[in-house]
Amino acid sequence: MSELPEDKMKHLDEMTLLLYVERQMDRARGLEVSAHTQECDACRTLLRALERESRLLTRAMLEEDEPLPSRLAQFQERARRSMQWIWGLVFGLAATGAYALYEGYIQPWQQQLEQAGFGGSNLLGLLIFQGAMWKGWQSVVTLLEVVAMVTLAGLGAMFFRRRIRRGSALALVFAGLCTMLALPTGASATEFRKGDIVTVGPEETIKGDMYVTGARRVRIEGTVDGDLIVFCESLDVSGHVAGDVINFSQSARISGRVDGNVRGANNNLTITGTVSKNVLTFEETLTIDPAGKVGGSLTNVSANLGMEGSVGRDALLFAAHANLDGKIGGGVRVKGDSLSIGSAAVIDGPVHFEGRNRPEVSSSAKLASPVDFKQMEKKASYRESSYYVWQVIWAAAFILFGLVLFSLMPKFAQDTVVAAEQIGVTSGLGVLVLFGVPIAACIACITVVGLFIGLSTLFVWYASLYFAQIIVGAVVGQWLMGRTSELWPLIGRMAVGLAIVRLCTTIPHVGGWVKFAAILWGIGAISLSIYRRFQPVMAPSGPAAPYTPPMPPNTTLGGAQPA
Amino acid sequence: MNAPGITEPTEVITRARAGDAEAWGQLYHDYAPAIFRFCRRALPTREDAEDATMEIFMKLKSKLVQYDATRSFSAWLYKVAANHCWDMLRRRKIRQDKETDDLENVPLEHPDPSQLEQLIEQRTSEEVRKALDKMGGRARMALVMRYYSDMSYDEIADALGVRRAFVGVVLLRARHELRQALEGNAALAAGGVS
Numbered sequence: 093m094s095e096l097p098e099d100k101m102k103h104l105d106e107m108t109l110l111l112y113v114e115r116q117m118d119r120a121r122g123l124e125v126s127a128h129t130q131e132c133d134a135c136r137t138l139l140r141a142l143e144r145e146s147r148l149l150t151r152a153m154l155e156e157d158e159p160l161p162s163r164l165a166q167f168q169e170r171a172r173r174s175m176q177w178i179w180g181l182v183f184g185l186a187a188t189g190a191y192a193l194y195e196g197y198i199q200p201w202q203q204q205l206e207q208a209g210f211g212g213s214n215l216l217g218l219l220i221f222q223g224a225m226w227k228g229w230q231s232v233v234t235l236l237e238v239v240a241m242v243t244l245a246g247l248g249a250m251f252f253r254r255r256i257r258r259g260s261a262l263a264l265v266f267a268g269l270c271t272m273l274a275l276p277t278g279a280s281a282t283e284f285r286k287g288d289i290v291t292v293g294p295e296e297t298i299k300g301d302m303y304v305t306g307a308r309r310v311r312i313e314g315t316v317d318g319d320l321i322v323f324c325e326s327l328d329v330s331g332h333v334a335g336d337v338i339n340f341s342q343s344a345r346i347s348g349r350v351d352g353n354v355r356g357a358n359n360n361l362t363i364t365g366t367v368s369k370n371v372l373t374f375e376e377t378l379t380i381d382p383a384g385k386v387g388g389s390l391t392n393v394s395a396n397l398g399m400e401g402s403v404g405r406d407a408l409l410f411a412a413h414a415n416l417d418g419k420i421g422g423g424v425r426v427k428g429d430s431l432s433i434g435s436a437a438v439i440d441g442p443v444h445f446e447g448r449n450r451p452e453v454s455s456s457a458k459l460a461s462p463v464d465f466k467q468m469e470k471k472a473s474y475r476e477s478s479y480y481v482w483q484v485i486w487a488a489a490f491i492l493f494g495l496v497l498f499s500l501m502p503k504f505a506q507d508t509v510v511a512a513e514q515i516g517v518t519s520g521l522g523v524l525v526l527f528g529v530p531i532a533a534c535i536a537c538i539t540v541v542g543l544f545i546g547l548s549t550l551f552v553w554y555a556s557l558y559f560a561q562i563i564v565g566a567v568v569g570q571w572l573m574g575r576t577s578e579l580w581p582l583i584g585r586m587a588v589g590l591a592i593v594r595l596c597t598t599i600p601h602v603g604g605w606v607k608f609a610a611i612l613w614g615i616g617a618i619s620l621s622i623y624r625r626f627q628p629v630m631a632p633s634g635p636a637a638p639y640t641p642p643m644p645p646n647t648t649l650g651g652a653q654p655a
Numbered sequence: 656m657n658a659p660g661i662t663e664p665t666e667v668i669t670r671a672r673a674g675d676a677e678a679w680g681q682l683y684h685d686y687a688p689a690i691f692r693f694c695r696r697a698l699p700t701r702e703d704a705e706d707a708t709m710e711i712f713m714k715l716k717s718k719l720v721q722y723d724a725t726r727s728f729s730a731w732l733y734k735v736a737a738n739h740c741w742d743m744l745r746r747r748k749i750r751q752d753k754e755t756d757d758l759e760n761v762p763l764e765h766p767d768p769s770q771l772e773q774l775i776e777q778r779t780s781e782e783v784r785k786a787l788d789k790m791g792g793r794a795r796m797a798l799v800m801r802y803y804s805d806m807s808y809d810e811i812a813d814a815l816g817v818r819r820a821f822v823g824v825v826l827l828r829a830r831h832e833l834r835q836a837l838e839g840n841a842a843l844a845a846g847g848v849s
Contacts, residue, residue: 106765110830111823114801116808137768144775145830146802152783153696153803160688161705624713 104128104135106142113142290324292316292331301335310341312348319352329365336369346384353388363401370405378411380418389422400434406441427468433457480598487594491587494562498586502579504621509566509582511624512617519609522560522616529553560614561607565590567617668728672719683712686729690736696787696799697740711739733804737796737814744792771834778837786836794829801826 104125111117112125129136290307292298292314301318304310310322312329319335327344329337336352343360350367357374363384370388377396380386384401390409397411399418406422414426417434423441430449433439435456443459445451446466453463498505512518530553536546569585572592576582597607664685670678690711694704715735722731787795793815800806800814811826812819 107823107827110827114808114823114826116823134768137772138766141766141768141772141775144772148775148778148780148783149798149802149833152780152787153799154692155780155784156688156692157781157784158692158695158701160691161701163705164687164691164708 103132104138106138109135109139109142113139113146294331382418390420400436431463433459433463483594483598487591490558490562490565490590490594493558494565494586494590495583497559497562498566498579498583504625505563505566506579506582507624508563508617508621509570511620512563512567512613514617514620515613518616518620519613520616521619522612522614525553525615525619526612556615556618557611559618560611561593562586562590563614563617564610565593568592664728665724668719668722668724672722679716682715686732687712689729690732693733693736693799693803694740696784696803697737697796698743699788703743707736707740707743711736714739730804730806730810733800733806734810734814737800737804737806737810741792741796741814744796766831766834774834774837782837783833786833789836790829790832793825794832797822797825797829798833 108125109129112122115122117125129139288307289309289311290304291311292302294313296314298314298316298318301321302312302316303321305323307322307324309326310324310328312320312327312331312333315332315334317334320329320333320337320339322337322339322341324339325342327339327341329344329346329350330348332348333350333352337346337350337354337356339354339356339358341356341358343362344356344358345362345364346354346367347364349365351369353369354363354367354371355373359375360377360379361373361375362379362381363371363386364381365383366385366387368387370391371386372391374393376394377398378392378394379398380390380401380403382400385404386402387404389405390399390403390407392408393410395412397409397414399407399414399416399420402419402421404421407416407420407424407426409424409426409428411426411428413430413432414428415432415434416424416439417432417436419438421440424439424443426443426445426447428447431445431447431451433443433451433453435454437454437457437459439457439459442461443463444466445463446468448468450467451463451465453459530550533546533549533553536549566582566586566589569587569589569592570576570582572588573585576585593606593610597603597610599606664682667678667681667685671682687708691704691708694707694711695701698704698707715732718735722728787798790798797811797815800811806814808819808822811822815822815825817825
């Protein structure tokens with residue numbers, strides 16, 4: 093050090109002085125520096141300058157030159173209310189639980205009472221269909237539309253979270269739904285019928301909606317001046333329904349007139365009468381007789397479809413076997429095994445068919461253009477060796493898909509992988525989303541306003557089934573090769589993990605369950621990540637920055653520097 | 656190392672850890688301004704600082720269970736903030752990618768004490784803050800951790816991922832960079848004291 097006679101002309105280097113200023117020296121070294129600076133003007137000046145520099149830095153740092161931005165101030169409000177969404181969820185789940193309780197215990201008990209002679213109508217039906225809210229909208233919406241609207245409102249509340257307090261909105265939606273259902277019965281024109289055979293006679297007119305449940309046979313020969321909602325074994329509408337017909341039955345026949353839409357799910361549906369608006373149904377067999385007429389569009393999922401009547405607009409058909417021998421005012425899109433177009437067919441728009449067999453088109457059929465046919469490829473059998481070749485190809489495709497997704501959405505992908513580490517939460521959420529979303533989407537599809545959103549949701553849901561496996565692959569890869577927060581190493585881990593996951597899914601008997609578990613887990617992680625993205629207060633705990641173990645304390649640095 | 660004017664909110668932290676939204680809001684109210692200023696000094700833009708502040712508090716919600724109540728909450732919070740900001744800079748490639756081995760070998764030029772003193776005398780806090788904006792990520796981060804949040808050399812070493820022995824070098828280099836930014840050139844760094 094500089095105190096030695098031969099070092100008189102040497103000065104302390106800046107690092108030594110800085111460490112002295114910063115009190116990072118051991119006591120002995122500090123005393124040496126102190127002694128030197130008392131004798132050396134240059135070093136004392138530099139020491140003073142460094143001290144002033146420290147003060148200037150501290151002052152510059154600590155000065156409150158900017159107020160807290162309003163965005164952050166608002167975030168504080170949101171943070172205060174962050175737990176409210178949980179109450180909304182709890183409320184909704186409680187309502188679901190109450191319904192399950194009703195279905196499981198109260199209703200059977202009620203039925204026993206009825207059998208014992210204490211008659212009464214369906215309690216839930218009363219709650220739903222005689223609520224004040226319901227009656228206010230009875231000419232516009234159906235029950236399913238109400239549910240779909242509530243679903244959409246919930247989604248809207250979540251996605252437009254920046255403008256509204258999401259937690260409150262969600263709680264409000266659930267509360268609104270339950271309140272709507274639970275409102276006391278007002279003056280109501282809704283007709284409730286129960287019984288083995290329910291008949292509306294030719295001279296009879298039901299003023300308002302008609303709701304039938306638990307019946308074996310329902311015959312509408314008169315007039316329903318509103319919607320007809322039916323849950324039964326057999327439905328026959330030979331009269332007039334001024335509103336929509338929503339039916340879930342084994343067989344249904346519409347030989348009368350329906351001024352609204354026909355929607356539902358049946359084993360067999362036959363239309364020999366007139367439906368003024370659209371038909372959207374799911375069944376084993378749909379038949380539209382030559383006299384049958386649909387004023388709007390026809391959307392149908394069925395095993396067998398026979399259409400000899402007329403459809404005013406487009407037809408979208410997912411039918412294993414479709415036979416078109418009537419008039420269609422718009423285009424036709426069919427997907428299935430076979431398509432037959434008969435001699436009486438008149439189709440004003442283009443016809444697209446994707447199927448296993450070539451379409452049979454009568455030369456007498458009047459088509460706007462030739463049928464656009466696309467051959468559907470046959471899938472490999474599980475028992476064939478080519479199945480495993482396909483598995484390899486699929487694994488490669490998955491990796492490619494994952495590569496694209498991780499590259500396009502690196503932050504989201506990383507967040508999702510982090511979220512997936514919470515296995516319990518994500519698996520639970522996965523169950524909810526895997527089953528809940530398609531149900532909600534299908535409900536939304538039944539309504540006209542929700543069709544687009546419902547189909548979009550189904551599409552996203554379907555894509556997420558694949559993405560889920562990629563996420564699980566990334567997590568497995570991280571287990572094997574260690575954690576990383578870098579994108580490309582993560583992609584590498586995803587590829588390795590995905591190959592393993594896909595390999596596990598090919599194991600006979602077990603593979604299906606592995607795949608199912610992976611989808612549950614992954615889709616839960618995706619949902620959690622999406623939720624966190626739209627829910628600032630519940631963000632994931634990101635991976636910590638890589639640390640280097642610190643040196644032992646009191647380690648010092650620097651020394652004398654020759655002048 | 657508390658946020659200015661804030662005493663250790665032991666009870667509030669306990670309630671926040673238990674999921675009390677009000678307590679959580681109180682924590683945010685007390686510490687958000689300090690964390691925002693930390694981020695504002697450490698990150699290139701105001702928007703980055705706002706985003707980082709929100710993200711830090713989001714992260715805090717899940718990390719709060721890891722907090723050791725026997726230690727200073729502010730110090731722990733600043734550590735979380737420093738890690739987050741540094742991670743953010745690193746992801747954006749703003750971070751200087753100089754290896755610590757290089758740092759060891761880079762000679763540091765000795766300043767002229769009187770010129771340095773003159774420079775420090777003439778500069779205002781605002782000028783220092785503007786100069787910070789021109790600095791590299793690592794240097795800036797080191798200065799903020801040391802002179803804003805009063806983090807120890809060990810904590811800085813942890814956050815930056817360097818050995819503790821190099822923290823002094825990082826800080827000294829940062830000061831040189833700051834002086835150059837204040838001066839607009841490297842004139843001050845030239846020359847010796849002999």
